[in-house]
Amino acid sequence: MTYVVNDKCIRCKYMDCVEVCPVDCFYEGENMLVIHPDECIDCGVCEPECPAEAIKPDTVPGLEKWITLNAEYAKQWPNITIKRDAPADAKEWDGVEGKEQYFSDKPGEGD
Numbered sequence: 001m002t003y004v005v006n007d008k009c010i011r012c013k014y015m016d017c018v019e020v021c022p023v024d025c026f027y028e029g030e031n032m033l034v035i036h037p038d039e040c041i042d043c044g045v046c047e048p049e050c051p052a053e054a055i056k057p058d059t060v061p062g063l064e065k066w067i068t069l070n071a072e073y074a075k076q077w078p079n080i081t082i083k084r085d086a087p088a089d090a091k092e093w094d095g096v097e098g099k100e101q102y103f104s105d106k107p108g109e110g111d
Ligand code: SF4
Pocket: 003, 020, 021, 022, 023, 024, 025, 026, 035, 039, 040, 041, 042, 043, 044, 045, 046, 047
């Protein structure tokens, strides 16, 4: 089992999650983060910290696409362990449906 970041993170990218993860297993893309499935210890601490409710255990139905995407991009994007400011328009994107279309495969800055 692992925890997974889904499309609710896209363009919100609050980064509260990185501060609480005990094993620093978040990786940063241009407009969302992902969790490395082999590093996550399933502690669940990050789930309630995300204001956008973008983090779920992989046992939740319907997450297949995001399980694959987290595993793929955690290998490509830089590690992030220190929270920076969220995008200026993060709140405007919070809860918007269909954000998958805005997914960017470009890497973020990392720490
Ligand atoms: Fe990190 Fe725990 Fe969240 Fe996994 S469940 S990403 S180990 S805080």
